[in-house]
Amino acid sequence: xxxxxxxxxxxxxxxxxxxxxxxxxxxxxxxxxxxxxxxxxxxxxxxxxxxxxxxxxxxxxxxxxxxxxxxxxxxxxxxxxxxxxxxxxxxxxxxxxxxxxxxxxxxxxxxxxxxxxxxxxxxxxxxxxxxxxxxxxxxxxxxxxxxxxxxxxxxxxxxxxxxxxxxxxxxxxxxxxxxxxxxxxxxxxxx
Numbered sequence: 001x002x003x004x005x006x007x008x009x010x011x012x013x014x015x016x017x018x019x020x021x022x023x024x025x026x027x028x029x030x031x032x033x034x035x036x037x038x039x040x041x042x043x044x045x046x047x048x049x050x051x052x053x054x055x056x057x058x059x060x061x062x063x064x065x066x067x068x069x070x071x072x073x074x075x076x077x078x079x080x081x082x083x084x085x086x087x088x089x090x091x092x093x094x095x096x097x098x099x100x101x102x103x104x105x106x107x108x109x110x111x112x113x114x115x116x117x118x119x120x121x122x123x124x125x126x127x128x129x130x131x132x133x134x135x136x137x138x139x140x141x142x143x144x145x146x147x148x149x150x151x152x153x154x155x156x157x158x159x160x161x162x163x164x165x166x167x168x169x170x171x172x173x174x175x176x177x178x179x180x181x182x183x184x185x186x187x188x189x190x191x
Contacts, residue, residue, distance in 0.1 A: 039056070039058065040058060041058055041138050041139065041140055042056065042058045042059045042062050042118070042137075042138070042139040042140070042141070043055075043056040043058065043059060043136065043137070043138050043139075044056075044059055044075065044136075044137050044139070045125065045134060045135065045136045045137070046075050046092070046134050046135050046137070047133065047134040048096055048132060048133075048134055049074070050074050050075045050076050050089075050092070051072055051073065051074055051075070052070050052071050052072065052073055052074075052075050052078075053071065053134060054071075054136070055067045055070050055071060062108075062110060062116060062141055063078075063079055063108070063110050063111060064110045064111030064112060065078070065111055076088070076089075079108045079109055079110075080106075080107075080108060080109065081107055081109055081115070084106050084107055087106060088106050091104050091106075091122075092122075092135060095122045095123065095124050095135045096124055096132055096134075096135060097124075098124060100121075100122065100123050101120055101121060101122040101123075101137075102121050103119050103120075103121070104119070104120045104121075104122065105117060105118065105119050105120070105142070106118060106120070115143070116141045116143050117141070117142050117143045117146050118139040118140065118141060118142065119139060119140050119142045120137050120138065120139040121137070121138050121139075122135050122136065122137040122138070123135065123136060
């Protein structure tokens with residue numbers, strides 16, 4: 001009879017431990033989901049077939065689509081222009097095979113088909129057995145920054161041209177001044 005009571009106590013303790021661990025796991029998942037939804041960067045998670053598994057609030061803002069409307073759909077079909085499919089696919093295949101991505105840039109399309117240049121950091125997601133589930137990608141819209149960099153580069157080129165013109169003009173002015181001095185001396189010698 002004591003053995004039966006001890007077994008019941010053991011089962012009860014195991015059940016209590018399991019319940020506690022389950023609650024801790026739920027709390028951890030809630031914190032993780034809160035983090036994913038509140039960070040000011042785009043976070044998408046894709047399975048190995050490029051179907052969306054996760055799509056945070058920042059992704060909703062950028063792409064103009066609701067999370068519930070895109071989950072389970074092919075990311076490429078929804079958000080990538082055809083001309084980047086091959087490059088993005090190669091990059092994702094690399095990530096799925098274990099290569100982390102840092103600063104990978106590609107164009108994406110929002111709901112209105114406006115282009116945004118994104119910079120991505122990506123890593124693969126594995127299950128508890130080490131099997132690949134897909135990738136998680138964290139991205140920033142760098143369209144404005146790139147446009148500003150290009151504009152700045154153009155202005156720098158303009159300034160270089162102006163500097164070259166001004167430097168050439170200054171050299172010419174010095175030459176003319178010397179010629180004038182020579183001519184003035186010749187005039188003075190004649191008089």
